[in-house]
Amino acid sequence: MSTDIGTLETYLRKKRSEGHKLVVPYITGGFKGWTDAIRAAAANGADAIEIGIPFSDPVMDGPTIQHASESALRNGATPISILHELRSVDVGIPLAVMCYYNTVHHAGHERFANSLHEAGVCAAIVPDLPLEESGLWCAAADTSGVETVMLAAPTAPDERLPRIIERCKGFVYAVGLLGVTGERDTLASSALTLAKRLKALTDVPVLIGVGVSNAQQAAEACTIADGVVQGASVMRRLIEEDADAVGDYIAEVRKAVDQC
Amino acid sequence: MLKDPSLDGRFGEFGGRFVPETLVPACQELEAAFRDAWADPAFREELDDLLRDYAGRPSILTECHNLGKQLGIRLLLKREDLNHTGSHKINSVLGQVLLAKRMGKKRIVAETGAGQHGVASATAAALLGLSCKVYMGEIDVQRQALNVFRMKLLGAEVVPAVSGSRTLKDAVNEAMRDWVATVEDTYYAIGSVMGPHPYPWMVRTFQSVIGQEASEQCHSLLDGKDPDVVVAAVGGGSNAIGIFSGFVDTKARLIGVEPAGGAAVGKGMPGVVHGMRSYLMQDEHGQVEEAQSISAGLDYPGVGPEHSYLASIGRAEYPCVNDAEVISAFQVMSRSEGIIPALECAHPMAWIIREAPKMQGQTILMNLSGRGDKDVAQMMEILDGQV
Numbered sequence: 080m081s082t083d084i085g086t087l088e089t090y091l092r093k094k095r096s097e098g099h100k101l102v103v104p105y106i107t108g109g110f111k112g113w114t115d116a117i118r119a120a121a122a123n124g125a126d127a128i129e130i131g132i133p134f135s136d137p138v139m140d141g142p143t144i145q146h147a148s149e150s151a152l153r154n155g156a157t158p159i160s161i162l163h164e165l166r167s168v169d170v171g172i173p174l175a176v177m178c179y180y181n182t183v184h185h186a187g188h189e190r191f192a193n194s195l196h197e198a199g200v201c202a203a204i205v206p207d208l209p210l211e212e213s214g215l216w217c218a219a220a221d222t223s224g225v226e227t228v229m230l231a232a233p234t235a236p237d238e239r240l241p242r243i244i245e246r247c248k249g250f251v252y253a254v255g256l257l258g259v260t261g262e263r264d265t266l267a268s269s270a271l272t273l274a275k276r277l278k279a280l281t282d283v284p285v286l287i288g289v290g291v292s293n294a295q296q297a298a299e300a301c302t303i304a305d306g307v308v309q310g311a312s313v314m315r316r317l318i319e320e321d322a323d324a325v326g327d328y329i330a331e332v333r334k335a336v337d338q339c
Numbered sequence: 340m341l342k343d344p345s346l347d348g349r350f351g352e353f354g355g356r357f358v359p360e361t362l363v364p365a366c367q368e369l370e371a372a373f374r375d376a377w378a379d380p381a382f383r384e385e386l387d388d389l390l391r392d393y394a395g396r397p398s399i400l401t402e403c404h405n406l407g408k409q410l411g412i413r414l415l416l417k418r419e420d421l422n423h424t425g426s427h428k429i430n431s432v433l434g435q436v437l438l439a440k441r442m443g444k445k446r447i448v449a450e451t452g453a454g455q456h457g458v459a460s461a462t463a464a465a466l467l468g469l470s471c472k473v474y475m476g477e478i479d480v481q482r483q484a485l486n487v488f489r490m491k492l493l494g495a496e497v498v499p500a501v502s503g504s505r506t507l508k509d510a511v512n513e514a515m516r517d518w519v520a521t522v523e524d525t526y527y528a529i530g531s532v533m534g535p536h537p538y539p540w541m542v543r544t545f546q547s548v549i550g551q552e553a554s555e556q557c558h559s560l561l562d563g564k565d566p567d568v569v570v571a572a573v574g575g576g577s578n579a580i581g582i583f584s585g586f587v588d589t590k591a592r593l594i595g596v597e598p599a600g601g602a603a604v605g606k607g608m609p610g611v612v613h614g615m616r617s618y619l620m621q622d623e624h625g626q627v628e629e630a631q632s633i634s635a636g637l638d639y640p641g642v643g644p645e646h647s648y649l650a651s652i653g654r655a656e657y658p659c660v661n662d663a664e665v666i667s668a669f670q671v672m673s674r675s676e677g678i679i680p681a682l683e684c685a686h687p688m689a690w691i692i693r694e695a696p697k698m699q700g701q702t703i704l705m706n707l708s709g710r711g712d713k714d715v716a717q718m719m720e721i722l723d724g725q726v
Contacts, residue, residue, distance in 0.1 A: 135503065135626040136612050138515045139359050145502055157624045180357055181611045185625025207611075209363045211347065212355055232361035234522060239364070254361060258520035 087127060087173040087201040087226050087249040091284045091305070094126050100336040101250075101286060101306025102297070104313045104329055105129040105177065107147035109156020112322045114168055119326030120313070121170035124333030129204065129308060130165065132158050132178035139206040139289075141261030143311040147318060158182050158191075162198040175202035175228065175249065180216075183208075188219035195225050202226035202249040210243055217246060228252050231277060233269040240280055250284040251277055253304065255291060261311045262292035266299050274304040294328075294335035301336045341543065341584050341645065348536020351651055353644035356535040358515075358614045365522045370537040372442050377544065382441065389433045390548065393466065394423045396430075398549075400556040401707075406675045410695035413702040415566065416678070417553045417582060419709065426681065426709030427549060427578045428459035432528060434545035436463035439526030446521065447471045449528045450514040452479055452507035452574065453636035453683065454486025455709055456530030461495035469526075471495040474513040476506035479635040486713050504629035506638045507574070511613050531575025532643035535614030539643050543580045549706065550585025557704060568698060570594040570687040571706035573657060574601065574637035576646045578683075578708035583655065591704075593655035595646055596686045598665070601630030603642035604650045604657035610641075617644040633662040633721075634682040636709075664689035666721060669711070681709035682717070 084090050091101055104120045106113050108130045117128050133148035133156055140148065158178070165174065176195060183191045183205060195203060203225055208216060210229065220227045226248035231240055233254065244251060255270035256263070270287045277285045287300040288308030297307045309332065316324040348354045356366055376382040390396040398421055403414040419427035439447060447464045449471065451457030457473040464471035473490055477499040480487055490497050503509040511534075518527040532539040532546070557566055569586045571579035573595035583593050597605055603618045610619030612627050620628040620640035632638045642657075649655035660668075665682060668689035673679045680688060687705050691698075711718075 136508065136512050138512050138613075139519070141516070149502070152626065159624070181619075181621070181625045181627070184609075184611050184616075185621065206359055207357050207614075209356065209358060209360050211363070212357055230360040232359070232363075234361050234364045236364060243360075254359075256520075257361060257522060259516045 084171065084173050087175060088283065090173050091126065091250055095284055095305050100301040100339065101126045101284060102329065102332055102336060103127045103129055103286060103306060103308045105131060105308060105310035106317065107131040107133055107144060107151055107314055108161035109133055109151030109154055110147045110317060111154065112317060114164060115322035116317050116325045117168055118170055119322040120329045121172050123326040123330040125172060125329050126306065127173040127175060129175045129177050130161070132161055132176055132182055134179040134182060137179060139259055141259040141311060143314050143318070144260050147314045158186065162194055165198045165200065173201040174199065175204060176200050177204040177206065180205050180208045183216055188216050192219040192223035192225050196223045200225065202228050204228045204252060206230060210246060213246065230254055231273065233257060233273050240276060244281045244283060247283055250286045251281060252308065253277055253285055253287045255287045255289045258290065260289050262315065263290045266291065266296040270300055271303050274300070278303065294332045297332045298335040298339040301339050341587050344536060344540050350645045350648035353617050353647040354536055354539060355616050356614060357611050357616065358535045359519055361519050362522060366535050366537070372438060373537055373541050376438055376441055382437065386434055386437055390430065394429045394433060395421065396548065397552045398422055400553065400560065403676050406672070409675065410692065411699045412695050414691065415557070415702065415704045416707040417549060417704065418707055419549060419578065420681065420707050424459045424462050425712065426455040426459065427546060427581060428456040428530060429462065430548055430581070431542045431545040431577060432456070432459040432463045435526070435528045436467050436469065439469060440467055442526065444524060444526040445469060446525045447528050448474070448514050448517045448525055450474045450507065450510035450530060452510065452638055453634065453681070454479070454483040454490065454713060455636060457495070457497070458486055458489050458493070460528050461490040461493035464495065465493045472517065473497050474500050474510040474517070476500045476504070476510045478505045479507065482717050483635055483713060485716065506630065506635065508627065508630070508640055515613070531577040532580045532645060533575040533613060533615055533641065539615065539645055542577055543584065543645060546577050546581030547584040549578065549581035550583060553582055553704060554585035561702065565589040565591050566704040567701040568592045568594060568703045570596060570690060570703060572637060572683045572686040572708060573597050573642060573646060574639045574683065576643040578706050580643060580645055582706040587654065593649065594690065595655055595657045596690045597657055597659040598632035598634060598637045598686060599659045599661040600632045601637050601639055602659040603640060604646060605659045607640070612641055615644045617647045618642050618650070633665055634686065636681070636683040637686065658690060660686050660689040660693065664693060668692055669718060670726065678707070679711035679715070680707055681711050682714045684708055
């Protein structure tokens with residue numbers, strides 16, 4: 080990535096200050112057509128892209144992203160191959176990776192942080208690395224200039240949220256519901272409740288992810304939150320159709336959230 | 340005594356609490372509830388009563404005179420196979436389900452490999468009036484059909500895990516996914532000394548009854564002496580840590596026997612999965628490898644963190660045996676002693692048979708953690724009906 084877009088957080092704050100709601104699609108790295116999907120999403124109004132590094136045991140993911148991860152692994156995707164391919168993807172918006180902690184642990188904290196930085200990745204989301212275990216990774220990431228997005232869940236007691244926010248860079252990932260990634264018929268009420276709690280505590284952009292399943296739910300989430308992360312609904316389109324379908328979907332989400 | 344973990348759940352550099360943020364408050368709540376319950380004489384009494392009057396404790400110690408003579412050793416078996424439900428799993432499950440009830444939870448989820456922990460969980464849930472859902476790898480559902488039916492008879496719902504290797508590792512993934520979605524009213528009863536803090540410590544505490552009893556029984560039988568060697572099977576490692584807990588302060592060698600196709604300590608390196616940092620079989624990119632073992636209960640690429648710690652400080656050894664040695668030991672034990680062992684326990688038996696020439700005259704205590712009824716159909720197929 081060659082375009083200088085600064086950090087993920089400065090970029091998202093700038094977009095927000097322009098009255099813009101933030102749309103962040105998730106795409107599984109190494110899945111057939113993934114780099115085309117990144118380009119299509121960026122061209123159709125995504126503000127940043129979250130790229131999943133597939134893992135053998137994705138405990139936070141439901142069937143759609145499990146399927147995408149298994150397929151990518153069967154295709155031979157590795158953390159190294161994905162980061163290597165990302166170097167040639169320049170879409171002018173920030174990229175973040177989502178990876179399970181063993182991927183980081185296995186590579187080594189410093190080495191992994193450096194490899195993200197060198198691939199032009201701004202930030203990392205590590206869903207099985209909670210606050211209490213995050214010290215070593217965060218230190219290495221800070222040194223390499225990689226932002227660590229922390230997750231906040233509906234189960235967090237009030238005293239916990241400020242500590243999560245304090246350690247959070249890029250944006251706060253508000254987990255929309257109790258459960259794993261996947262499409263749901265309606266947006267859970269827990270999503271808006273948590274977003275409200277977080278917005279009352281911080282100026283860092285608050286994005287709702289997990290269970291934001293279509294354009295209408297994205298717009299509903301954005302009545303409180305600064306934006307949304309969408310994974311399963313994006314990957315279902317890439318699995319069943321192609322990168323163009325991902326682009327069309329992001330355009331639809333963009334339009335819906337811009338009207339709210 | 341085995342040491343308590345540090346406040347952040349570490350045994351040395353192993354353990355911890357690597358779970359999704361959603362589950363952190365639940366693990367903290369569980370830790371507090373367990374500390375409170377364990378310090379409460381009423382809870383301890385209720386559990387002791389159940390272990391005695393329902394599970395059938397204390398389990399006996401059997402000396403194997405025939406095999407001992409053949410092998411030139413003195414061989415003692417701690418008979419966890421005689422517990423209600425047929426294995427050591429009931430020790431931990433009764434404690435955990437009592438705790439779940441004390442915490443006001445309505446529902447139990449559990450994972451199971453061979454089905455022994457699933458059966459024990461279904462049993463305890465039936466007894467104590469909670470609903471129970473058990474995740475079991477699709478391959479294990481096929482090879483352990485008897486235990487699947489037992490769980491259903493006991494009123495549990497059995498859900499096949501169809502992702503990944505479709506064995507124990509994937510059943511754990513599915514149980515964790517369930518728990519992430521249901522954490523407010525659901526208790527996750529983990530079947531071994533694995534998972535996030537406080538599970539490895541809590542399950543060990545519940546299983547330490549094996550070692551306490553065995554220590555007293557050995558002292559009585561051996562004129563106050565301890566055995567020279569204490570040996571048990573290791574998948575996650577709960578029966579092994581249970582019996583080790585009674586002998587860690589003695590001079591006895593502690594041996595945890597892993598299957599060759601699931602040797603986390605023997606062939607793995609430190610990694611993080613299922614909430615814990617421990618030895619883990621993984622490829623060059625950190626993808627968790629699929630274990631391959633004849634025994635569904637040991638078909639797991641990781642191991643409890645305290646075993647990783649005991650290995651790292653050299654206090655316990657973790658050799659492995661292959662499936663052929665296990666099949667042979669299964670038959671030897673049946674014929675020589677009239678005891679059909681669980682395939683899991685045929686692993687330490689196979690190690691004893693192999694290593695006996697180097698242990699002549701020594702006293703070996705083996706944890707017979709489960710009975711072999713569940714494995715008879717599978718063995719009939721493997722041996723093609725020829726015995």
